Amino acid sequence: MKVLIYSAKDFEIPYLEKANHGKHKLTFIKESLSSHTAMKTVGYDAISIFSADEACIITIEKLKSFGVKYISLRSVGYDNVNLRAASRLNLRVANVPAYSPHAIAEHAVSLLLSLNRKLITSNQRIKNYNFDLNNLVGFDLNDKTVGIIGTGNIGSVMTKIMHGFGCKLLGCDIEENKDLIHQYDISYTTLEHLCEQSDIISLHVPLNMETHYLINEDLISKMKYGVIIINTARGAVINTEEVIIGLKSGKIGALGIDVYENEKGVFFRDHSSLIPDDDLLITLNAFPNVLITGHHAFLTEEALTNIAETTMHNLDCWKAGKETENELTDIN
Template sequence: MKISFFAANEAEVVAAAAALGPGFTVGSTALPLDAHIAGNYADSEIVSTFVGCTLSKAVLVQFPKLRLIAVRATGYDNVDLDYCMAHGIVVSTVPAYGDATVAEHAFALLLALSRHLVACVEATRRGEFGYVPARGFELRDKVLGVVGTGRIGRRAIEMAHGFGMKVVAFDAFPSAELKETPAFRYASLPELLSAADIVTLHVPATPETIGLIGDREFDQMKPGAMLINTARGQVVDTPALIRALASGRLGGAGLDVLPQEPLLRREDALFKAGTTETASVLKDVVADHTLTSHPNVLVTPHNAYNTVEAFQRIMDTTLDNIRAFAGGAPANRVA
């Protein structure tokens, strides 16, 4: 079988090829998959994609032999599932790889915001050891609002308790087990927003969660509250976020995800022949740039997953998914 890995590290692909054995022909590129490069890999029977890849109909039609998409991630909102199901293309994912990894990154963003760490580091690098930042705040006794109590959300709750925080959570499907946790309670989303000093998002991008946090929700938050998003950029209405920051309603934000990440990675794609981006997409790109330069916002480049341990789990599960498909019993299938 011919496999093409996209947005791939060469050393990891070499190791993957050796692990898969002679029944597979493996190729790779460091570039994310999009409509501009898909044709170069048209003979692929399996594609393995990562963060930043696009698997829209315009991309998928260029793979006439495609049988499996092995997503090296948990989320698959970048895959046109309707097209895949209509054309018999199996889609597999990695359902669990970074519970601790992503939750730790959420707290890294929160700690950096709470103590103005980036400004302090930049000052000392300029030789300004007498620099005094704005006063920070302690996490102990603060209320953390956790939106989404799946694997990552639960790990964030554990970490919050380690810091001596109280936790209020919202989930469309509350966990009976979590309800018994000390210093924890479930609430409606409006109740959570009004109670939390910090809101952290841990939900997938679905039709129900797109734009989950917008103008109305920011108005319901405590004045000066913080927002952490390591979930998906589309969960937050970016223009509304900018308005909340500008008004002072929101004290700051730590973001590892933005709505238009593929375009931010390769902005030249906006100007390629045949590109017809809508005004709303272009507005999102401008908004994303506004956030990356905002003094009360920390943005990391969708890097919450990036640990040695998480990457090993991602690759191990991806190879298992490929072997399972080749053996006629697809695993971790979402389409």
């Protein structure tokens, strides 16, 4: 099968080639998928895309007209793909449902620890041989209340880690995880109550109509003064403008994000010679109590291996004329 790999990063290509074992003819390009770059798929049976690629209805229709039959995502999230259009046009789409929940959860904890203990500021001072300790005071995580919004694969690992720190745990999800209740003493509650009681809030939900701008002015007003918010889910789960207001007022004590609602076209690229024309991002980046990483929570050897292997597994199934258990489209 001829496969065009969009948004190919240098660090992931060796993993994809190794997982392929020469079974498919892979072509790697750095461009992301869009309605403008869809024409590059002429002559290919399948494509593989990442979370920053755009497979809207127009793009899907173009892919179909160019002969593409399969789309293998290299991500868990699929909010960037119009699945209804893909199903209607008989394009099979599959994702990587769980590549390494530990990678994401551990990154979330890294953001939390770095912000709480002000490690970035401390290190910057040391680089200048400034060993002053003023304004570097943090707090013990032990006995603090951590609210975990979304207790699926990643949220479950986050629960386990924060339990190890001796935290009190509150959870909010559509379904309660009985194992988490029994093993880690997490208490499920409403979103509002979680926000009212938590010293730290960590987001681990998919992006959909219910979670879009989940963290907004109304919920922020219910939070504890000085709350720390960590988002390694999707950028648009938080309303950036209203979070900035919370940061300015001090209501939000610190913000750690690996994702950003306007990251498309910005993240995964070097903009050091030309600052992006994005006032929200510039404002966030100016806060000393905001830590931003460029969507690299997934970037571990284990996660890259699992992503590559599952991506190739999906392609292998389709080549053999079989469905893959990871399919997202409903095709008869």
